[in-house]
Amino acid sequence: MVFPDGIPAFEQEKRFLAVRQPISEPLVFLQSLANPNVCFATLPAPSVCPGYQLNIASDDLETLGLEKGRQPSIGDDVLCLAILSLTENAPPTVNLLAPIVVNVRTLRGCQAIQPDSSYSHREVLPVREAPCS
Amino acid sequence: MLVMRRRAGESILIGEDIEIQIIHIGESRIKIGITAPKSVAVSMKEVKLVGQENLAAAQLRSMAALRNMLDRLIEGPAGDEK
Numbered sequence A: 001m002v003f004p005d006g007i008p009a010f011e012q013e014k015r016f017l018a019v020r021q022p023i024s025e026p027l028v029f030l031q032s033l034a035n036p037n038v039c040f041a042t043l044p045a046p047s048v049c050p051g052y053q054l055n056i057a058s059d060d061l062e063t064l065g066l067e068k069g070r071q072p073s074i075g076d077d078v079l080c081l082a083i084l085s086l087t088e089n090a091p092p093t094v095n096l097l098a099p100i101v102v103n104v105r106t107l108r109g110c111q112a113i114q115p116d117s118s119y120s121h122r123e124v125l126p127v128r129e130a131p132c133s
Numbered sequence B: 001m002l003v004m005r006r007r008a009g010e011s012i013l014i015g016e017d018i019e020i021q022i023i024h025i026g027e028s029r030i031k032i033g034i035t036a037p038k039s040v041a042v043s044m045k046e047v048k049l050v051g052q053e054n055l056a057a058a059q060l061r062s063m064a065a066l067r068n069m070l071d072r073l074i075e076g077p078a079g080d081e082k
Helices: A058-064 B045-058 B063-075
Strands: A016-019 A028-032 A039-044 A078-085 A100-103 A109-111 B011-014 B018-025 B030-035
Touching: A028 A078, A039 B045, A058 A100, A058 A109, A078 B045
Parallel strands: none
Antiparallel strands: A016 A028, A028 A039, A039 A078, A078 A100, A100 A109, B011 B018, B018 B030
């Protein structure tokens, strides 16, 4: 996947590989191809927050190569991953304010900051909401 | 914090070469024009917050914590309510 602008604080990382493994389902790892030390653990936003709504700014829609007039549909148009953050002695949080959004057709991606959304960059992960496997 | 009242079309100067102009005042948001030297980074505050969060998230050093979280995510809490 190509991120033309990188992501905030990692502007140089333009190419990422999404890795899913049965052992770590439902996590998706985003591994930088340029830097082996840069890897993010993410979760599909709808799996964290059912009914998750995108509110992508027009600049980001342009970066993704998507139509500006409408919000893309998660699954059909884009992959939407929330970066997971694990801090010592604190519950895990996910960044639903700024999900990683990837156009499934072109594999162009960006981290879409959504200032108008009601989500936080530190939503506490509802770990008890376990998807059945 | 310095607070100023400005109308649409009016400006604020910061130092010699930074100008902030109120371009349009809408119902729930305002449009601002910023003129600043290239050496001054201008961005939404959220970009900084997200950058800090990304830096923290990229430190995947705690594989044990990840494993623990995953176990709870997959199997539900195992006698550990908090």
